[in-house]
Amino acid sequence: MSKEELTFKACDRMVREFEAVMAKPVREPSAVYYTGVDLGTACVVLAVLDEHLRPVAGTFRYADVVRDGMVVDYIGAIRIVREMKEELEEKLGTGLFYAAAAIPPGTDALDSGAIKNVVQGAGFEITALPDEPTAANAVLKIRNGAVVDIGGGTTGISVLKDGKVVYVADEPTGGTHFSLVISGAYKMSFADAECYKRDKKNHKELLPVLKPVIEKVSSIISCHIEGREVDGIYLVGGTCCLTGIEGIIEKKTGIPTYKPGNPMFVTPLGIAMNCRAAW
Numbered sequence: 041m042s043k044e045e046l047t048f049k050a051c052d053r054m055v056r057e058f059e060a061v062m063a064k065p066v067r068e069p070s071a072v073y074y075t076g077v078d079l080g081t082a083c084v085v086l087a088v089l090d091e092h093l094r095p096v097a098g099t100f101r102y103a104d105v106v107r108d109g110m111v112v113d114y115i116g117a118i119r120i121v122r123e124m125k126e127e128l129e130e131k132l133g134t135g136l137f138y139a140a141a142a143i144p145p146g147t148d149a150l151d152s153g154a155i156k157n158v159v160q161g162a163g164f165e166i167t168a169l170p171d172e173p174t175a176a177n178a179v180l181k182i183r184n185g186a187v188v189d190i191g192g193g194t195t196g197i198s199v200l201k202d203g204k205v206v207y208v209a210d211e212p213t214g215g216t217h218f219s220l221v222i223s224g225a226y227k228m229s230f231a232d233a234e235c236y237k238r239d240k241k242n243h244k245e246l247l248p249v250l251k252p253v254i255e256k257v258s259s260i261i262s263c264h265i266e267g268r269e270v271d272g273i274y275l276v277g278g279t280c281c282l283t284g285i286e287g288i289i290e291k292k293t294g295i296p297t298y299k300p301g302n303p304m305f306v307t308p309l310g311i312a313m314n315c316r317a318a319w
Contacts, residue, residue, distance in 0.1 A: 047274070048300040051179050055302050058087060058095040058309055065097035065131040066090070073132070075139040076175075076312030077121060077159050081106045081192025082215055082234065083278055084117075085308040086124045088136065093313060097128045098305075102234075106193065111154040121162035139164035140315035142307065145171040145196045145208035168314040173198035174205050175310035176276045180300075185272035186265050189307055190279040192216050195257050197264050209264040213257055215279035218250050225249050243283035254285055258292030265295075275299035276306040 070090035078085040084105070088097040101124060105117040129136055141159045159166045173187040173196045180187060183203045189196040192215040199207040215237070222233035236242055261273065273295050275286055280303040290297035300306055 047180070047182070047298060050181070051306060052301045054095065054179060054309060055300065055305050058098055058305050059302070061095045062098040062100075065128070066094075067131075067133055068096075069134075070096065072138065073134070073136050074312050074315035075125075075128075075136050075164065076308045076310070076315060077139050077141045077162075077164070078172075078308035078311055079106050079111065079117060079121070079141060079155055079158065080278065081194070083192065083304075084120055084124065085305065086121070086128060087305065087308040087312045088128055088132070089309075089312045089316070093316060095309065097132050098308070099124050099127055111158060114154065114158065117158045118161040121158060121164075125162055125164070137165055138167050138315055140168035140170070140175075140311050141166060142170055142172045142175045142311045142314075144191075144194045144210040145173060145198060168311075170311070170314050171198065171208055171210075172196045172307050172311075173276070174208070175314050176307040177205075178310040178313040179306050180274055180276070180310075182272075182274050184269070185274055186261065186268075186270045186295075187274050187276065188261055190214055190257060190275065190277040190285075191307075192278065195260050196277075197261060199265060199268050199270060201269065207264070207268060211260045211264075213253070213260060214277075217253050217256075218279060218282070221250060221253055222246065237282070240281075240283065247282070247284045247288075250282065251288060254282075254288045255292050258289045261289065262293050265293075270295060273297040276303045278304040280304075 074089045076087040084103050085100040090096045105113040173189040177187050187198045196210045219233040286297045286299050
């Protein structure tokens, strides 16, 4: 078994369970439910865990209420999270009261209040607000290396040593920039470029088109981990669903780079786990 398979075995199992309960929620009673609210640039995800930290329900919705990690449509964000909360409460047959959210690394002074207010405005009591890659590591459980969350608007980096976060950073380059390149190259609207990018059958064709942007992301990672002991880069976030992205990042940084089977749902599950951690 390869290092990658060993690293992501538990993570991939949890993500598969989450994908299953999104289609068919688990209605068995739980003493408490922990919800993770991931307010992404391109997508809002809610993940619900039971008292034993097992996935029981979830949903996601593509939205345009956050840009480059900042809430730009406050009322719209509250409405979407509230609707998703009510949808899951109906499916589970119970109320959801406690939630954690997450922010891009180093932006707590800028936007943590807005994200916290969105979650509270949707009817949750917020219990934790970690940064996104650190939240993801609750699922990954990386002890040494860099967890890199490439979302729609930003690339967040958490460097870990002996399981402790020793450095965090965030830069405004992500999936939105990928879509802008596709839009220009294929002369299609931004919305159509987003859909084209999400279709896995287009990834092989898109990889060389997107290589310059991926290399820019790689340069951001290299800049922030320079001089630090990083023996592996671990990718999460919806943008990392692009087939082959890890190979370009590894070649550019010179550091072994890995990603789980479905990197899109690792962070929201980690956020939900942080909800219990702060309970």
